[in-house]
Amino acid sequence: MSNLVPAFFQLLSEMEAKQTSSGIIFVACSNLSKDDLEVLKNHFEQEPPAAVTHYNYDKTKNILGVLLEEQKLGTTHFHALRVKDYLREKQLLAGSVAIASFPENARTTPQMLLKMLQNLEQQKSQGEIHIFDPVSGGSEKDPTSILLVNPDQTVNDFLTIYLKRKGYQVIVASDGVEGMQKYEESMPDLVITDLNLPVMSGYQLMERIKHAENDRESKIVILTDKRLEEDVQKSFALGASDYITKPFSPVELEARVKRLIS
């Protein structure tokens, strides 16, 4: 394990105890010597922001770690740009940059820091800044899959684009039977379905999903025109996790989806 993780984790924990956040920057470098590090420290201490900054270098993995006390993601990002430019000037930059702010982006755990480092090592690109996001970006190997069952083509297209941009994997079906078939094929984490579906109604779909063989339970969100009490009541009775009526806000929908999945 990199020596950065325990060192930074300790600092972060102290910050968290004081209820302040701190920014973390990891940069992949090429052979940064001890002297180089000192020069770098001095260079940045002369300039604002006047934040308490810790510099640390992992010799084995060639990663420079920077921790900014009491700073949010915005300042961290700004600082990362400057660090990147500095390193590039000195021709010490070897890979990309990962930034995060704790606990803004993720919970403070050694695992998260480790994950962040792993992400950085996987990035092949030169000099790009990646904001660490454990929900979507952090788990690119296995994105959350959502099955969208809706007879309205426009809603389907729109939501597919929207949710894909948010990092989800989206599967679309336009009626109940197709929905069930796609469900069995893909076993999604979450199903967003209308109640008013051709061939097989939303209720029947929910019932089938409940009885389907699935090792992890899929959450069901209803997205429908129907605003009758009976429909709301029946949907929750059949195991729906949430009930959203049209016209809907995609931002709200995504927020609710996110809550259900994490």
Add this chain to the structure above:
Amino acid sequence: MRDFLLYYGMFAVYYVIAINSLYFIIMMFSFKNILGILKSSVYSRFQKLSGSEHVPPISILVPAYNEELTIIENVRSLLALNYPRYEVIVVNDGSKDDTLQVLTREFKLEASAHMPIQPLLQTSNIRGIYHNPAYPNLYLIDKENGGKADSLNAGINLSHYPLIASIDADSLLEKDALIRIAKVYMENPEETVAIGGDIRIANGCKIEDGVVSDIRLPDKFLPMMQSVEYLKAFLGGRIGWSAINGLIIVSGAFGVFRKDYVIKVGGYREGYPGEDMNIIIKLHKYMLENKLPYRVAFCPDAVCWTQAPDSFRILGSQRRRWGRGNLKNMIEYGQHMVLRPKYKLFGMLTLPFNILFETLNPYFRITGLLALIGYTLLDMTNANVLVLYGLLNVIYGVLLGVGALLLEEIAFRRYPRIRDIVKMLFYTILMFFGYRQVGVIWRFLGHIEFLRNNNSWGTMTRKSWQAEGNKNISSLEARG
């Protein structure tokens, strides 16, 4: 003799002028109203309305007689309508085919012994009511054969909601047809007793899962003719009549009624065809006799797609049936209501108009034509009278047809391709060379059947929607 023939011929000419001028005036009312209808449908939020608590619940009644081929698709499409609260009641009218079995198998319906049914209207014996909790808003009544009106009455007895919609088992409702009609009802729920929807011909359209997915004009000759004919009748005629509250018919294929008034007028009449016109006449009569404010509305943007007969034999039987039903209704109510001031516009205009220009139409036209032919034969020098008669019919008719097309293009544009518009225009003109004349003869034959006391329902063989759809796909493939 020659003079008599000429005078009679001239009378027929004036008759044709009068009838077409009246149609023209009615169409003007349609034009006047269409923009309002267009605006209200553009600015209404049907999507939001279709989930609202405030929309009145509707019971959809589907009388089915020997419909095993189309019934599943139809019920499926009805179960997926955009409407907050409704039920579908299929009434199997003692079918001789497997309509009952097909339905119970498909929806796993089971006979339920304790379904409460109110004996509001007399019907033939009910053999059983089927239901499945998995489809809570689907009911199936199995009863002995008693006709379409009898089936509707049985449906009313079981229905749980204050509005009823009657829908033919061979028709497909557009998903928001019901909500559009409900909107018209909600504009004036106290006074609206009946609302008709627009009927269009589905032949040629592509149908998937009980939904019209690709709107096309029919390929065959007869359905195409009917397509243009329906357009003319519904858009050119009914919008105008509804504007002056003189609508005499709400098509049996798709109409919504207030159940309480339907029950008050004794439900649907059995024994004769034309029960759809009959119920509207009875509603007019009841409301006028009791001096209640009311309206019979027409909602042209609520569309119901129906399968048109594509053979002369079946179309003829349908038209003879219409002729029979029309004559029966006119005799029964005409003698009590025509020109009685008590019945206001309905008695003073709608009914006389219908008797003179619809029911008696064949007689005037045929005899007029014969008289003119006879006259011309006696005196060839005056052949231009015959030409005049023919031209008058054609030109006026085409004018009306084009007016209806214009209405369609202004307001709805269901057929957006230029090719389709040209095709409709062509058939509008073609209609006057043969098709209309045959129609007049069918109506005449219907009257003869009525007088010979033949009141059977006539056969209407259906084709499966599925087959229709597949056929279309293959014809498309062949084309391109």
